[in-house]
């Protein structure tokens with residue numbers, strides 16, 4: 001350890017591993033993971049989100065699952081909560097769609113309207 | 122580095138280790154594997170969360186779900202329901218976090234146990250994996266050391282600590298910045314030392330152990346800062362060998378810090394060198410006294426020596442030595458990072474910051490708590506501590522362990538800080554807080570602490586060695602119903618002699634439990650002496666059990682229960698207890714459904 005920069009590098013590298021234990025507001029990705037969700041392919045979707053978040057080294061993003069939200073025919077369903085913004089619900093998700101949602105919605109702040117529940121109804 | 126979407130934090134403190142957290146961790150890892158989740162979910166073994174009474178404890182992030190009293194059989198359900206499907210297993214949660222009629226769980230900060238707490242010294246305990254230096258660094262670890270070595274002069278560091286108002290947490294409450302300044306001012310031609318007192322001999326106290334188990338780097342970093350400030354290059358942590366988990370984690374932490382160059386030569390390229398070693402103590406209470414501690418580190422008998430010279434002038438190997446307590450050190454990095462003003466903003470006029478207490482005795486949430494100075498005893502007991510079990514009444518609390526005194530119920534609104542506690546005849550001590558209810562006898566409590574000091578007195582000086590023994594004998598006589606009113610005066614007189622004539626703090630404070638119980642609970646002493654009664658029903662020699670003939674239905678249940686056959690009678694007629702045979706075990710009282718058996 002020769003400089004503060006070295007220390008900061010270790011801090012940064014470890015930070016996304018521990019942010020979810022901090023109290024700060026974070027972007028939350030919630031994947032529907034009841035039996036219906038898992039049957040419809042929710043696990044690959046969740047894995048795709050995790051890979052994307054890790055690949056991009058995004059801080060302050062947490063990924064959780066939830067039970068059935070009662071729209072089984074639209075599974076896999078993913079909700080994205082950005083602090084201070086309204087919750088966005090994406091339906092009939094796939095791993096490919098997940099990558100796009102991370103890139104456009106989470107990184108750039110543009111909701112991918114065509115995947116949302118509004119577009120599907 | 123891998124990204125995990127969920128973290129399972131399992132407490133690996135001493136409390137939870139004894140309630141079986143190791144098996145829980147093993148089972149968790151096996152279940153995660155069985156469900157193919159081992160890459161997504163990370164298992165972290167942390168230090169104490171504070172709610173040791175509810176252990177083993179597990180917290181699942183990002184939800185912050187707090188599972189208490191987890192059993193090996195529960196792990197499968199938590200994995201399959203919560204970690205796989207995202208459905209929090211409500212019936213296994215700590216019940217205070219469950220909100221009726223809602224799927225949301227309360228965050229830990231809303232739970233009464235944590236609400237009034239403020240975690241400065243314990244900030245990382247139960248949050249990071251103490252065996253991974255990277256996690257400590259991620260939570261701003263070693264940033265304070267970096268700042269000090271690259272931006273501050275030693276005098277500036279001392280000024281910040283002085284300005285913060287931090288006082289020693291080891292019991293005495295001496296201003297930490299002043300001590301640093303004295304040590305810095307001593308000539309260090311032949312070297313200086315910094316040392317950490319992790320002896321923690323006070324019965325019922327485990328604050329320092331928990332800090333070292335849960336966040337060892339915070340003490341290591343602070344010692345390096347202290348060494349820089351006073352001009353030392355070698356440090357020792359004196360810790361009792363009875364703390365194996367803490368010793369192990371400290372050693373791991375020291376090795377990791379060395380590997381990263383955060384201990385050793387030329388730290389942060391500043392030219393500053395610092396090495397740190399552990400010294401294990403055998404666990405004698407007197408070795409916590411500073412001069413005895415230094416003798417023990419040097420390999421000699423752990424006996425106190427007269428002061429002055431103070432350690433700041435002549436300490437280890439006759440060289441200037443800075444000695445601070447574990448919790449004192451645990452505050453240092455936060456003061457450096459957040460500034461003296463931040464720290465000064467917490468607490469009372471003369472006692473700044475927070476204090477960690479180990480809650481024990483008759484209290485629901487036995488465990489570890491950290492509250493701002495000035496929090497009242499009532500808040501600690503009723504809110505943080507969750508009150509007294511079984512609807513009993515609060516009678517007194519003992520702070521300061523064998524050196525402290527009791528605080529009676531009418532003073533429950535006393536704000537806890539160094540000076541208010543002194544003013545009512547107790548002391549802050551290192552942080553043991555033992556709660557007593559109406560079933561505790563105060564004479565018996567005083568006797569308990571005196572028995573401890575008699576055992577722990579090193580024997581070097583007569584007032585302490587013989588005096589405490591005599592105090593104990595008088596107390597013993599009183600609890601046996603053989604005391605006289607003159608004995609009460611003798612207790613007082615002898616106490617003052619011991620306080621004045623003893624060499625070290627052990628003897629000087631040993632009579633405190635006697636003096637304070639005599640002061641606040643003289644009635645209870647008088648009841649033992651004059652009425653030959655123990656009002657709390659503790660002192661066996663003063664108890665007798667009897668059956669109220671009017672209430673007795675003659676069912677014989679008690680007679681069958683009595684282990685010595687002391688109860689006799691004819692069915693459907695009142696039974697009687699033969700007091701000569703009775704060994705006062707109390708078993709019969711609980712057996713009688715009609716409340717016919719009384720003790721008194």
Ligand SMILES: Cc1cc2nc3c(=O)[nH]c(=O)nc-3n(C[C@H](O)[C@H](O)[C@H](O)COP(=O)(O)O)c2cc1C
Pocket residue numbers: 288289290291292293294295297318319320321322323406407408409410411412444445446447449450551625626627
């Ligand atoms: C009998 C006796 C036992 C003590 N035990 C401890 C102890 O276990 N831990 C501790 O930090 N200080 C203990 N002290 C206080 C130390 O002598 C010393 O004042 C303290 O470690 C200084 O650190 P501080 O200024 O940071 O509180 C004890 C004192 C006496 C007289």
Ligand code: SF4
Pocket residue numbers: 407424425577578579580581582583585586623624625626627628629
């Ligand atoms: S006061 Fe007691 S413990 Fe202290 S030096 Fe004297 S005999 Fe030893």
Ligand code: SF4
Pocket residue numbers: 666682683684685686687688698702703704705706707708709710
């Ligand atoms: S107190 Fe114990 S020994 Fe005495 S009468 Fe009751 S059961 Fe028997």
Ligand code: SF4
Pocket residue numbers: 668672673674675676677678679680695696712713714715716717718
């Ligand atoms: S149990 Fe109670 S009622 Fe029954 S014989 Fe004993 S004292 Fe009497």
Ligand code: FES
Pocket residue numbers: 132133134135136137138168169170171172173174176178488489
């Ligand atoms: S040891 Fe686990 S909560 Fe204290």
